[in-house]
Amino acid sequence: MTTTEILPIDPAIRALGLLRQLTSEREALRAENQRLKHKTFAAGDPRLEAFWERSAEIAEDEDFCSDYEDIVERMGGTPRREREFEFEFEVNVSMTVSVTATAYTERSAEEIAREEIGRYEIEEQLPGQFYDYEVGYRV
Structure with a gap:
């Protein structure tokens, strides 16, 4: 007579439960894997760090920094280095310039002053040092 070993019900049920749990976890991992294969990541996603x-580094080595930073900005990422940017703005400055004129009447003196005011008189009264500027004036 052959003897067939019969497992007690309790360990068999536990093994079956463990098998179901592992199968469920495996399926969840497969689904996550498929999702990650086809997902588009945001530029700021930590996984893209x-x-x-x-x-x-490559952009720096190949001197493509500004192109790289333009791409990062368009993609919504954050550039990895700070740079110094220089801008030029046109500004108009108004100031009062004193001019002395000698004449018999105030009216005549004002006319003389208007005729004599020029770049030199204006530059002479500019505060501090100015570089690369143009002086245009109207009186």
């Missing part, structure tokens, strides 16, 4: 760092 190494990508942006390496890209910045």
Whole structure:
């Protein structure tokens, strides 16, 4: 007579429960894997940190920094280095310039002063040092 070993019900049920749990976890991992394969990541996603760092290094080595930073900005990422930017603005400055004129009447003196005011008189009264400026004047 052959003897067939019969497992007690309790360990068999536990094994079956464990098998179901592992199968469920495996399916969840497969689904996550598929989702990650086809998902588009935001540029600021922490998982792309190494990508942006390496890209910045390559851009620096190849002198493509401004192109790289334009791409990062358009993609919504954060550039990896601070740069100094220089801008030029046209500004108009108004100031009062004193001119002395000698004449018999105030009216005549004012006419003389208007005729004599020029770049030199204006530059003479500019405060501090100014570089690369144009003086245009109207009286």
